[in-house]
Amino acid sequence: MPKVSVAMRSDICSQAAKFLSEHGFEAPPLPPDQALQARKLEVTQLSLDDLLIKAHLPPEHSKRIQAMLDTQERAVTFRNGLPVQQRNWGSLHEIGHEFLPWQSQLIYYCPLLMLPLNIQEQFEMEADVFAAEAFFFGDRFAKYTAQGDWGLATAVDLADNVFETSLHATFRHYVENSEKACCLLVWRPEPKDGGLWIPGANSMMLQHYIKSPTFRGHINPGQIADSDDIITKVFCDTPNKVVKHTMEFKRNTCDTLVADAESYSNSYNVFTLISQPQPIKPMVSA
Numbered sequence: 001m002p003k004v005s006v007a008m009r010s011d012i013c014s015q016a017a018k019f020l021s022e023h024g025f026e027a028p029p030l031p032p033d034q035a036l037q038a039r040k041l042e043v044t045q046l047s048l049d050d051l052l053i054k055a056h057l058p059p060e061h062s063k064r065i066q067a068m069l070d071t072q073e074r075a076v077t078f079r080n081g082l083p084v085q086q087r088n089w090g091s092l093h094e095i096g097h098e099f100l101p102w103q104s105q106l107i108y109y110c111p112l113l114m115l116p117l118n119i120q121e122q123f124e125m126e127a128d129v130f131a132a133e134a135f136f137f138g139d140r141f142a143k144y145t146a147q148g149d150w151g152l153a154t155a156v157d158l159a160d161n162v163f164e165t166s167l168h169a170t171f172r173h174y175v176e177n178s179e180k181a182c183c184l185l186v187w188r189p190e191p192k193d194g195g196l197w198i199p200g201a202n203s204m205m206l207q208h209y210i211k212s213p214t215f216r217g218h219i220n221p222g223q224i225a226d227s228d229d230i231i232t233k234v235f236c237d238t239p240n241k242v243v244k245h246t247m248e249f250k251r252n253t254c255d256t257l258v259a260d261a262e263s264y265s266n267s268y269n270v271f272t273l274i275s276q277p278q279p280i281k282p283m284v285s286a
């Protein structure tokens with residue numbers, strides 16, 4: 001799996017800052033439609049599926065693609081019915097492909113989908129870093145986060161009232177830039193018969209997690225929080241509220257670690273932010 005190196009990340013940060021200043025975006029929020037206009041990129045009403053058929057991609061690869069950029073025509077085509085938050089993110093992601101000079105020079109002559117798979121994956125990650133740096137205004141994100149207490153409540157406030165970005169994107173950026181060791185767990189209702197997601201579910205499944213740079217450990221995705229678990233209760237009973245709790249983790253050596261945690265449900269996901277788990281201290285009797 002390719003990675004974005006520290007040097008490359010710093011180049012992308014400089015390019016995102018250049019993009020914001022060249023086009024007069026001085027403070028958040030960054031309106032995605034204005035960003036596309038600034039780059040003179042037109043959104044087409046073409047069918048993405050039709051375009052992908054012409055690209056002769058295997059169906060499983062096509063399904064994952066949500067938008068397509070044509071640098072020669074200066075056009076972006078989104079998948080029909082794409083949720084607004086994904087479309088917003090996709091706008092800045094496509095601008096990333098178009099603005100990062102080493103990408104645009106190559107893509108101009110050879111469409112992204114024709115490049116070797118490892119280069120495509122590398123470019124996709126770089127475009128996401130660009131989108132995050134643009135939406136969260138580079139270093140300014142840290143200044144905004146420092147104004148609130150550390151935790152999900154501050155991240156929710158930044159998403160809703162400052163950056164107007166999705167909770168998922170904001171929490172991810174918050175954790176990836178946290179100096180404190182922490183990890184974000186993303187839960188969804190457990191799929192039932194035939195893999196369907198059931199609203200009001202009585203159990204939740206861990207989808208994936210995002211670690212801060214200094215967090216140590218691995219948490220198996222796929223694990224279930226059942227009906228009497230705090231994660232499921234947060235989902236069913238207290239949407240749009242940060243709930244503080246603790247989480248226990250069993251280690252192979254059979255001892256138990258405990259982490260401070262807080263969870264937030266937006267009625268689709270539960271997001272749980274945990275600190276670095278620590279061994280439980282034995283009770284000391286007097």
Ligand SMILES: [Zn+2]
Pocket residue numbers: 093094097123124127
């Ligand atoms: Zn892309």
